[in-house]
Amino acid sequence: MKKLLVLFFISFSFTMFAQEDAWVYFNGKPQAQNFIDNPLTMLTQRALDRRITQSIAIDILDVPIDENYILQVQNAIGITVEAKSKWLNALHIRGSVSNINALTALPFVSSVAFADRSLNTGGKLHTPKQVSQQKVMETATIFPYGNSANQIEMLSGNVLHEQNFTGAGKIIAVIDAGFPGVNTSQPFARLRNNNLILGGYDYVNRNANFYSGHAHGTMVLSTMGGYVPNQLVGTAPDASYYLFITEDSNNETPLEESLWVEAVEEADRLGVDIVNTSLGYFDYDNPSYNYTYEELDGVTSFASRGADFAYAKGMIVVVSAGNSALTNNPYISVPADAEHVLTIGSVTSDGNYSSFSSIGYTSDGRVKPDVAAQGTAAVLAMPDGSIATASGTSFSSPIIAGLVASLWQAYPDYTNGQIMQLIKESASQYTNPDEELGYGIPDFDLALTNGPLSVTSSILGSSRVFPNPLSETLTVASTHDAELKYIEVYTIFGQSVYKSSLSGTTRTINLSTLSAGIYIYKIESSKGFSTGKIQKK
Structure with missing residues (x-):
């Protein structure tokens, strides 16, 4: 495997x-x-x-x-x-x-x-990548982390939990090899009792029995949703989960990439926010299908292209970097090479690089992995309910994915790109990334603190609109002394319903003919584009 x-x-x-x-x-x-x-x-x-x-x-x-x-x-x-x-x-x-x-x-x-x-007579097939457009604290919750404390606290994930950001309201799809024991063992009782397992599917065998297959998925899920007081607490104990099997443990074929994309598309249809996949592909049973390092460019593999489409639809895809650093092919696998996934490397319990963790960069020179978390001797649950440790980026990835859900709970109106950027900017070596840990170990307390300033600036871009909601008129004002050029308004289904040239730094337009509802706007100024949504009353 x-x-x-x-x-x-x-x-x-x-x-x-x-x-x-x-x-x-x-x-x-x-x-x-x-x-x-x-x-x-x-x-x-x-x-x-x-x-x-x-x-x-x-x-x-x-x-x-x-x-x-x-x-x-x-x-x-x-x-x-x-x-x-x-x-x-x-x-x-x-x-x-x-x-x-x-x-x-x-x-x-x-x-x-x-x-x-x-x-292929025409060489590589490249599909254009798509990109997406662009609280209040409660009583502190103190979890009895036990031996799992280190893998959470090194990321300041405990600070999120203490402010009741535990993934509630967010949905994570776990795409893996199987989930035996999740329906019976004690570490997952909290998920079951709170109806937080929403469903799943076995794409390999084309049936609904997802509490089957290889125990790998069970172990992965436990680092996010497991709960055994004083032994194991997951990073998103109150998130909801879909469990999808796309990994055939007995074979290594390109079909698994396609099954993975099919599962991600279903996750999108269901409204999932975050996908964790502790899987990667580089070598196949048929060596003619193997990838080369030169093909780790984010667009060659079917899975990597699918991962970027998932980003375009508003999801965050969290991917294990891989465990091949000590092999002849030390680099990350696919879909970890996709541009818009959050690729996770591994560190030891004291924050040092794990010698097995696959390295970057991608063949086209992008920083990968993006960030890192504890993957050496990570604390997790086995199908029989016992608490154990295991090593691999399989576990550093979901540890991060759970905290992504918890951070996004704190800022539910932020885009996937904004949340990912907050995480990267909080990391220990953001200004000096390397091929082993990328931007380093993230600090989710810092991401939470920096969220309002960083994201507000990103939202404003080169212009702003008000009032919102609006009744009849909308005022468009530039920022940074930008010169306004035009505005276009679309329905949420992509149909243009208003377009007008603009000039100067402030302009009021009449939208009284629009029906009540939610619309998307795009504004061009001399200093760039701004997008967002408006509500017509």
């Missing part, structure tokens, strides 16, 4: 592979407008609310793949459909090289891409 990012070691044998893994990409979505006009047919209300909060318009990426396209590929000679992705408008398929290439004759197929990239 090379992709289970914990220090387990097994050997593999190689056989001949008659069938190839590939992706078939489509050139459109004929029913797109019908779905966009009826968003609840493809997204839950909570997913729509997350987009409204972050000023993210619904677009064609949200629309499912055309069912007729899927049916025709399924009926093609020698082709098996294994997974699908609406964001990439693609199916993961298996078949012979000739049968896969024959799919390009279908008028709605734009291209095919083989997992064995030597079979």
Whole structure:
């Protein structure tokens, strides 16, 4: 299980592979407008609310793949459909090289891409990356952390908890290899008793029995949601969780990347805020599918492109860096190379670099990992309920993911990008990152303290609008002596309903013709763009 990012070691044998893994990409979505006009047919209300909060318009990426396209590929000679992705408008398929290439004759197929990239006549397939647009303290809660205190306190996560920021109201999707014992053992009783496990799915076996599979996911979940007084307290004990199995513990194939993307898309549909994935991919059972360091560029792998789409939809994806530093391939795996994920390295209990933790940078020179947390001798729960320690970035990642939920609870109106930036800026070596720990060990107390100043500045950008909510008129005022150029207003479904040129540094516009509701605005000035949401009464 090379992709289970914990220090387990097994050997593999190689056989001949008659069938190839590939992706078939489509050139459109004929029913797109019908779905966009009826968003609840493809997204839950909570997913729509997350987009409204972050000023993210619904677009064609949200629309499912055309069912007729899927049916025709399924009926093609020698082709098996294994997974699908609406964001990439693609199916993961298996078949012979000739049968896969024959799919390009279908008028709605734009291209095919083989997992064995030597079979692709056009070279690497690159998909444009999408990016998103842009309290009050209560009585302190003191948790009996026991041996888990160190992994929380080195991040000042206890300060968040003491102010009752424990992940309540946030939803985390855990995408892993299995969750046996979560439905029965004592460390997860608090989650069960408070109905905080919202559901899940086993994508590998295509069934709803997610309390099965490899214990890795159970161990990962326990560092966030586990609770045994004086022994183990997770970093987000009051968050809600979805549990998804995408990892086939018996095989290492590119299909697992596609299943992972499929699970992330479902997490988006359900309104999940944060995804933790303690999985990574670099080497496969078929060595023809292996990645090279040069391909760790954030856009080559299917999973990494899917991870960046998740960011574009307003989620924060937290990914283990990997445990390969002592191997011939010491670098991070995919999707840890994606630009907009939070990639997590590992440190020891005293804050020093863990010798196994995979290093950066990415092949295109970006800082990775982003930050680090304790992954050496992390305290966690086993399926039988016993409390143990284990090592790997598999555990530093969820320790951070839980605190991401707790920090976001404190600032629920902030975007995913703003929360991620607060975390990076709080880290111990933010001004001098390196390839081992990235920006260093984050200080969530500092992130909480710096939140209002840092994010308010980001929100204002080069202009501001008021009043909000508005009745008839809206005033647009520039900041930093910027010269206003234009404003455009959209519905939350991306439809432009107002556009006007602007001039000067202040301008009042009449929006009385708009219906009551939430809208997204985009303003250009001489010093950049500002986006946000407004409410029309």
